[in-house]
Amino acid sequence: MRFCEKLREARTKAGLKQEELAKALGVSLRTITNYESGECYPRKRDIYHKLAELFHTEENYFLNEDEEFLLSAAEKYGAKGAKQAQALVDEVSGLFAGGNIADEDLDVMMKALQDAYWIAKEKNKKFTPKKYRKD
Template identity: 60%
Template sequence: MKFCDKVKKERRAKGLTQQQFADILGVSLRTITNYEKGESYPKQREIYGKMAEILGVDINYLLTENEEFYINANEKYGATGAQQAKALMQEVTGLFAGGELDQDDMDEMMKAIQDAYWIAKEKNKKYASKG
């Protein structure tokens, strides 16, 4: 299940409107709407933690491996790093969409690609600063 679907499902299960959830979380209604449409994700790990607390779920339920990868890329390399990380994952996912890999193999492959991303960033210091 995607992050956007998890947020919407859990918010509704708690009986909260988008506005109520936004107010409790301390963000705008537009932010919640964008989360639930899958148009944006929290940029800070603390927001995931607060969301999990409000919704009564484990943070790991909201924070999938790819979303954590995007946050880490953003924290370490800024918006440009996060965009590069997201583009990389989308391209790789597209390559294997409808393919023959089972989910465990796909998860391992995605982790290996993420590891390769970090190694490349470390070796190429030109892109290592926040942007």
């Protein structure tokens, strides 16, 4: 179950309106609407903490692996990082959504990942001081 579904379910079970939840969390009604539609996630951990207190549950209830990754990206790299992390999660999830991958496609994918790895290593080489390089 995604964050948006968990939040909507918890709010309706508690008999709260979106406006009441927004006031309790100290955010706008639009923010709650965006949370419940799945358009965005809380950027700060204190929102998850307030939700856990409000609905008498553990903070981790509102987090799953993807949301933890997105939250970390947002805290470390801001809104742009969170957006890029969301795109990555969506793309990787889509990659495995249909079942098995054909052997030919798997080989192509592995080759592309290896190429990307070596390109990244080469680009990062110029930022490594010469005394630390293994040329």
